[in-house]
Amino acid sequence: MNSSSFSRRIVGAPPDDRTRLFPCIIAAVLLFGLVHVLCAAPTTEVRVTKYAPDGTTVLNETTVSYQWMEANLPVYGDGLTHYYHQGPVFVDDKEGQWDVNETSNFKDHGAVKGTNVKDLCELVRGMDAGDEVMIKATDGYHVEFGYENVYHPLPRQGPIVVTWYNGEETLVGERHGVGYPPDYFVGMRLVFFADTSVNSEGKHVFGNNDMRAVMPADKIHLFDELYPSTNGYTVKWIDEVRIYTDGYHGPEGVLAKSMEEKALSQETTPQKSPLLLFTCSGGIVLAFLLAWRRSS
Numbered sequence: 001m002n003s004s005s006f007s008r009r010i011v012g013a014p015p016d017d018r019t020r021l022f023p024c025i026i027a028a029v030l031l032f033g034l035v036h037v038l039c040a041a042p043t044t045e046v047r048v049t050k051y052a053p054d055g056t057t058v059l060n061e062t063t064v065s066y067q068w069m070e071a072n073l074p075v076y077g078d079g080l081t082h083y084y085h086q087g088p089v090f091v092d093d094k095e096g097q098w099d100v101n102e103t104s105n106f107k108d109h110g111a112v113k114g115t116n117v118k119d120l121c122e123l124v125r126g127m128d129a130g131d132e133v134m135i136k137a138t139d140g141y142h143v144e145f146g147y148e149n150v151y152h153p154l155p156r157q158g159p160i161v162v163t164w165y166n167g168e169e170t171l172v173g174e175r176h177g178v179g180y181p182p183d184y185f186v187g188m189r190l191v192f193f194a195d196t197s198v199n200s201e202g203k204h205v206f207g208n209n210d211m212r213a214v215m216p217a218d219k220i221h222l223f224d225e226l227y228p229s230t231n232g233y234t235v236k237w238i239d240e241v242r243i244y245t246d247g248y249h250g251p252e253g254v255l256a257k258s259m260e261e262k263a264l265s266q267e268t269t270p271q272k273s274p275l276l277l278f279t280c281s282g283g284i285v286l287a288f289l290l291a292w293r294r295s296s
Contacts, residue, residue, distance in 0.1 A: 040138065040139060040237055041138065041182070041237065042181035042182040042184065042185050042186070042187050042188075042237065043138060043181060043187065043188050043237050043238055043239045044065055044066055044164075044181050044182075044188075045063055045064060045065040045066065045239075046063070046064060046120065046162065046188065046238055046239060046240060046241055047061065047062075047063045047239065047240045047241070048061065048062050048063070048064065048120050048121070048123050048124050048240075048241045048242075048243075049061040049124065049240065049241070049242050049243070050121075050124040050125055050242075050243040050245070051242060051243065051244050051245060052245055053245045053246045055244060055248070055249065055250065059124070059125070059245070060124040060125050061124060062123050062124060064120075064123070066115075066164035066165075066180065066181065066187075066188060069114075069115040069120075069162075069164065070113075070115075070164070070165075073115050073116075073119045073120075074115075074116065074119060075113055075114075075115070076113065076114055076115065076116055076159055076161045076193055077111070077112050077113035077114060077161070077163070077165075077193065078111075078113065078167075079111050079112075079113050079165060079166075079167030079168070080111050080167055080168070081111055081204060082108055082109070082110060082111050082168070082170075082203070082204065083109050083110075083112060083191050083192070083193055083194070083204045083206075084106045084107060084108055084109065084194075084203055084204060084205040084206070085106075085107045085109065085191070085192065085205070085206050085229075085230040085231040085233065085234055086099065086102065086105055086106055086107065086205060086206070086207045086208050086229065086230050086231060087105040087106075087107050087223070087229050087231045088105065088208075088223040088224075088226075088227030088228065088229040089104055089105055089208065089227065089228075090227065097208070097227055097228055098208050098209045098212055098228055099207065099208055099209060100209045101200065102198065102199050102200070102201075102205050102207040102209070106203070106205055107173060107174070107231045107234070108170040108171070108172065108173055109163070109170075109176065109189065109191045109234060110166040110167070110168060110169065110170055110176045110178075111166060111167035111168040112161070112163040112165060112166050112167070112189075112191055113163065113164070113165040113166075113167065114161040114162050114163035114164050114165065114188070114191065115161065115162050115164070116159045116160070116161055116162075117133060117135065117145075117150055117159075117160045117161065117162060117190075117241060118150050118151055118159070118160075120162065120241050121133060121150065121241065121243055124243060126243075127147050127150060127151065127243055128147065128245075129147045129148075130147065130245075130246055130247060131146075131147055131243055131244060131245055131246065131247065132144045132145065132146055132147075132243075132244050132247045132248045133145055133150055133241060133242065133243050133244075134240070134241070134242040134243075134244065134248055135160075135162070135190050135235050135238055135240075135241060136235070136238065136239065136240040136241075136242065137235050137236060137237045137238055137239065138237045138239045139237065141235060141253065142235065142253070143190070143221070143232070143233050143235055144219070144244075144248050145160060145219065146216060146219070146247075149214065149215065149219075153214070154213075154214050155194075155195040155197055156194055156195065156197055156198050156206075156210045156213065156214065157192055157194055157206060157210060157214045158192050158193035158194040158195055158204070158206065159192075159193045160190065160192055160193075161190070161191050161192070161193050162188050162189075162190060162238055162241070163184075163187060163188060163189050163190070163191050164180060164181060164184070164187050164188045165179065165180050165184060165187075166178050166179065166184045166187070174186070176189075186236040186237070187236070187237075188236075188237070188238040189234060189235065189236040189237075189238065190233060190234050190235045190236075190238060191234060192206040192230070192233065194206040194207075194210060198210065206230050206233075207230065208228040208229065208230055210230070211228060211230045212228065221233055
């Protein structure tokens, strides 16, 4: 059957025949929703791992919950003070894109509290000069930072914090949820706790020009590979902190499947989410196929 005859069949079918397609549509929507929810759910614990120079041999590791972090490590933030990053500034002038005076496109990340990445690194013997730390999300997205930015940040950058609590919702822009995960539904999230020294409004903004001042050139984040944007650092749904001895040498942005498999092979605790994902997905796909067959 060619595409035109198929189209005529659907358009010309009586209502009861067309109705048979509804289960197919519903199954497809459910499958998409299931994948999205399982891959983008709030996280409540983080696995911290230190790797040898080969990038795969585990030297030390631990897994901690946000409850443990709050009870046992220094807490950053007071649940009242809002912290901001800056999105891209869409002007043609290259210098203007850095927005030296921090005037536009602030991204309010809420009145957050959390744990310094440095303190998490110290749970697995810490970082040394030349090492890099990766902050990874459940969907595979990740960013990396060097020793100096983690251990000796300038005030205009501030500590790099894994946030697990939001005390107040934002008034504009992206919603984050209030409280702890899962109510804080973008948590755990990475936020820079910049001071107010370079912001004329007295806001805690880690701006694009701040990034230019404190980050090595190869760590500067560009939106669409063109526009500086510190908001690209704000990884949400963090599930791993990885220290790479002598630096990380893999792909940027989203981990290659081979590297994910190597990391997972080091774990001693089975992961439940992938099994649930494949089982549920398989069931929905089967229902989709059966419904489609009946409608044919």
